[in-house]
Amino acid sequence: MPTAFSSLTDRLSNAFKHLRSKGKLSQADIDGTIREIRRALLDADVALEVVRSFTARIRERALGTEVSEALNPAQQVVSIVNEELTQILGAGVDRPLNFAKNPPTIIMLAGLQGAGKTTLAGKLGYWLKDSGHTPLLVAADLQRPNAVTQLQVVGERAGVPVYAPEPGVSSEVSDVVTPGASTGDPVKVARDSIEVAKQKLYDTVIIDTAGRLGVDEELMTQARNIRDAVNPNEVLFVIDAMIGQDAVQTAEAFNKGVDFTGVVLSKLDGDARGGAALSVASVTKKPILFASTGEGLKDFEVFHPDRMASRILDMGDILTLIEQAQKQFDEEEAKKAAEKLSEGSFGLDDFMQQLQQVRKLGSMKSLLGMIPGMAQHREALEQFDEKEVDRTEAIINSMTPEERREPKIIDGSRRARIAYGSGQTVSAVNGLLQRFEQAAKMMKRMSNGSRSMPGLGGFPGAGGGSKKKGKGKNKKKRSGKSGNPMKRAQEEQALRDRLSGKSSSGSSSGSAFEKPKPEPELGADGLPTLPPSLTGGLFGRG
Numbered sequence: 023m024p025t026a027f028s029s030l031t032d033r034l035s036n037a038f039k040h041l042r043s044k045g046k047l048s049q050a051d052i053d054g055t056i057r058e059i060r061r062a063l064l065d066a067d068v069a070l071e072v073v074r075s076f077t078a079r080i081r082e083r084a085l086g087t088e089v090s091e092a093l094n095p096a097q098q099v100v101s102i103v104n105e106e107l108t109q110i111l112g113a114g115v116d117r118p119l120n121f122a123k124n125p126p127t128i129i130m131l132a133g134l135q136g137a138g139k140t141t142l143a144g145k146l147g148y149w150l151k152d153s154g155h156t157p158l159l160v161a162a163d164l165q166r167p168n169a170v171t172q173l174q175v176v177g178e179r180a181g182v183p184v185y186a187p188e189p190g191v192s193s194e195v196s197d198v199v200t201p202g203a204s205t206g207d208p209v210k211v212a213r214d215s216i217e218v219a220k221q222k223l224y225d226t227v228i229i230d231t232a233g234r235l236g237v238d239e240e241l242m243t244q245a246r247n248i249r250d251a252v253n254p255n256e257v258l259f260v261i262d263a264m265i266g267q268d269a270v271q272t273a274e275a276f277n278k279g280v281d282f283t284g285v286v287l288s289k290l291d292g293d294a295r296g297g298a299a300l301s302v303a304s305v306t307k308k309p310i311l312f313a314s315t316g317e318g319l320k321d322f323e324v325f326h327p328d329r330m331a332s333r334i335l336d337m338g339d340i341l342t343l344i345e346q347a348q349k350q351f352d353e354e355e356a357k358k359a360a361e362k363l364s365e366g367s368f369g370l371d372d373f374m375q376q377l378q379q380v381r382k383l384g385s386m387k388s389l390l391g392m393i394p395g396m397a398q399h400r401e402a403l404e405q406f407d408e409k410e411v412d413r414t415e416a417i418i419n420s421m422t423p424e425e426r427r428e429p430k431i432i433d434g435s436r437r438a439r440i441a442y443g444s445g446q447t448v449s450a451v452n453g454l455l456q457r458f459e460q461a462a463k464m465m466k467r468m469s470n471g472s473r474s475m476p477g478l479g480g481f482p483g484a485g486g487g488s489k490k491k492g493k494g495k496n497k498k499k500r501s502g503k504s505g506n507p508m509k510r511a512q513e514e515q516a517l518r519d520r521l522s523g524k525s526s527s528g529s530s531s532g533s534a535f536e537k538p539k540p541e542p543e544l545g546a547d548g549l550p551t552l553p554p555s556l557t558g559g560l561f562g563r564g
Contacts, residue, residue: 144176
């Protein structure tokens with residue numbers, strides 16, 4: 023979830039905690055919850071008029087029959103807040119860009135200086151290019167120092183061409199750019215860019231205009247002149263999410279000055295409050311079309327009011343996560359990886375490919391933030407080091423192809439070489455190999471399904487128990503007692519006979535299962551003669 027709503031999410035979650043244990047809500051419970059919601063919104067810098075109307079609608083619905091007759095009143099209140107949040111974020115106006123029937127489509131960016139227009143122009147161009155369009159960036163900001171150079175750098179990173187006939191203002195005086203030629207006519211640049219786009223068959227033109235530190239008439243006049251000269255299909259108002267309470271006044275001024283058609287929220291990752299998002303759409307009645315959530319070119323997404331409301335209430339955004347996965351993941355590669363897992367041939371090179379697929383989705387923090395209930399794990403989420411993925415890739419890249427295919431061959435000397443080559447410690451290499459081995463075993467067991475698990479030989483029914491059974495038989499032979507009552511009586515009688523002196527030798531008469539032997543006869547030497555059964559039992563086996 024974007025950092026901009028983290029504080030609001032925590033405050034709203036706390037407001038709902040005491041409701042969950044109650045089967046029926048009183049008016050005092052509802053008033054207390056609405057009071058906490060009001061404080062949370064004001065702390066997030068949401069405009070006061072928006073907070074008043076928002077809490078009034080929640081109170082009216084919460085005191086109505088839809089909560090009193092609900093099986094779970096607390097859950098019903100959360101549902102009402104979710105619906106109302108979606109409304110103030112722009113429910114019913116979730117629409118795509120307006121593309122021209124006859125190209126090129128002209129998109130004009132407007133906003134204050136520092137709102138992030140130039141960076142957003144590159145992100146929008148990258149997004150359009152990835153969607154199959156051929157965009158052209160236009161450097162019409164000729165007043166801010168190095169604005170033209172910045173747009174050229176951003177365009178090069180995005181792989182989108184830039185039309186910049188004027189150098190603009192440079193922060194350094196050089197032989198190429200002289201002070202006298204550092205300014206130009208932004209209206210002429212914007213008008214000429216349309217002809218260039220038609221000639222070179224660019225289907226979308228994105229015009230980056232100048233801003234001011236505050237709203238003034240000179241800024242609005244220039245913006246209106248550019249708008250009238252190019253007649254854009256979309257005028258996007260770029261607003262900084264960290265602007266706070268000033269968001270409403272700034273948005274109203276630009277709406278009155280250039281009549282923008284949509285809003286783009288920038289720097290949603292930079293502030294924990296983010297009240298501008300909840301204020302602008304409600305006050306101006308203009309839809310929020312896009313949101314910028316980071317510094318990277320891919321940290322740019324279409325704004326969906328219902329999904330953003332779910333993120334704010336810590337319900338996650340699984341739909342966006344699925345859409346990103348479907349867009350970035352290769353289905354054939356996923357099938358091959360699953361087959362290798364089931365066969366047990368999944369190596370570190372395959373693991374590297376899957377890791378790179380996940381990285382295409384964006385930062386790990388933003389992905390984890392889309393999972394429901396992650397607000398309670400925010401501390402652990404904030405401590406997650408994105409560079410850990412880079413370290414893992416460095417270790418794997420330091421291995422030979424054979425080592426990546428067969429990690430078992432990596433001995434001590436190989437581990438030392440891999441650690442030195444990747445700039446990591448041997449313990450880091452050991453940790454990666456151990457985690458990979460454990461994960462591979464687990465995935466193989468999961469893919470095998472109902473197959474028997476290894477290492478269960480000592481358990482009944484899994485084999486390996488015959489030795490214990492054999493020991494039990496030997497113990498039974500040495501005990502000298504039978505489980506049969508009749509045989510046991512015979513054994514006790516034979517024992518009594520021996521103890522009474524009937525057996526002069528005092529030795530055992532043989533097996534306990536044999537009948538008692540008669541008193542032995544004396545031989546010529548005066549010693550008792552051993553019975554044939556005993557003689558055979560002791561010596562007949564050699």
